[in-house]
Amino acid sequence: MTNNVSAQSVDTSTLVELLRYRAIHQPEQHAYTFLRQGESGDAHLTYGELDRQAMAIAALLQSRDAVGKPALLLHPPGLEYIAAFFGCLYAGTIAVPAYPPRSARTMPRIQAIVADTQAKMVLSTAEALSDLQRCFAHLPEMESLEWVTTNTIPAHLADEWRKPELDRDSLAFLQYTSGSTALPKGVMITHGNLLHNLWLMKQHCEQTSESHMVSWLPPYHDMGLIGGILFPLYEGFPSTLMSPLAFLQQPFRWLQAISNSGATISVAPNFAYDLCNRKITAEQRATLDLSRWTLIANGAEPIRDETMKRFVETFAACGSVLRPIL
Structure with a gap:
């Protein structure tokens, strides 16, 4: 499907408004493809599908009193992560993306983020849940966390979504440093911050609605999230994604x-x-x-x-x- 709606015609104050615009005007346009094992592209999302998934996730978060509160995202790279991130935005929940821990050795970073944000909820996938809970099992301070598998939320919940009251100054997500040399530090990113950054990228990158992105970068912070996921949405062109491991292999x-x-x-x-x-x-x-x-x-x-x-x-x-x- 040819995309004739350029980012120049989209005047929005939040990323929620931006995706809603795409879903209304380009519902069948391919937004994201995820290459499983870095090669086969059998996982796709259109703007319309992403919008509905985000609304369903948001409705559940709103029903769990998560509006205005942080939620830790521990998804492996994939389309489920994108839906969960936008689900948080659609709910007015503060997304806290992080690398899923692979072993007890990587847990101190997650512990530091949970302690800093006081997050009470963790979002992930049903497939990743058992491995994650095993990593958390011996940490008493983590026992009270509420787990939500976003890819098992019933689709019909989208009809119960309530649009949150957001503007450019509303907090969208918390971006944490790697924590490789010190405790991870969080940066508060607003919708206005993101939209201004994306506008600057548009000026310098000179892409159009006919462009196409490919990214294998981790989707949890700036280059992978903003460059690989949000910039294509802003410009209205598709993005093909794979996991960092697929590239490194x-x-x-x-x-x-x-x-x-x-x-x-x-x-x-x-x-x-x-x-x-x-x-x-x-x-x-x-x-x-x-x-x-x-x-x-x-x-x-x-x-x-x-x-x-x-x-x-x-x-x-x-x-x-x-x-x-x-």
Whole structure:
């Protein structure tokens, strides 16, 4: 389906209004595709489907007295995470995205976030629930947390959703630092903060409603969430996503997804371009068509000019006409 509704015609003060606009005017437009194992794209969401899922999740959160309160999101990367994030926004609940803990070793970060936010509710998927609860089992301070599996919420609850009273100054989510060198620190992000950031990205990235994003970045903070998920929504073009692990296991999957989808924009930290330079073979490069990929962004860690020059030179034979943004 051709998307003729550009972001220029969308005047909104919150992300809830933005998604509602897309759902009303472009209900059948593909919004997000998630590549399972980084390759097969059998999971899709349209704007209309995302809107209904967000309303159902929001209605449940509103019925649990979660309006204006923080909720920890511990979803693995995927479409369920996107629906849960917007479900929080639709409810007026403060989303607190975080990496799902993989073992007891990674629990101190989660404990610090729960202590800092005083969150009483954790959102995740039914498939991830048992592993998460195992990680939380020996932590007495976590026993009172309420668990909600967002992908099992009945769809008909969407009819019970009540639009929250939000404006540009309303808090959308809390973004926490990694906690690798100190306790994680939270930053309060409002709807106005996000919309201004997205407007600035629009000015610099020069994408249109005919563009396409590919991202493997973790969807829990700025580059993955704002760049890979929210910016495509703002501009009204689709985004193809995969998990960070899928990329790390086989870097070729990232460029293969760009080739297969005809993506025009993708972002990553410097190490990702270095991995592609070193790991993708000449035989694999011969299968790629990167002729629509015109904008490449590098950030989140020190940027090495030689890495980017080598990347552009190495993949020029794939039809690439990349314009780097560093």
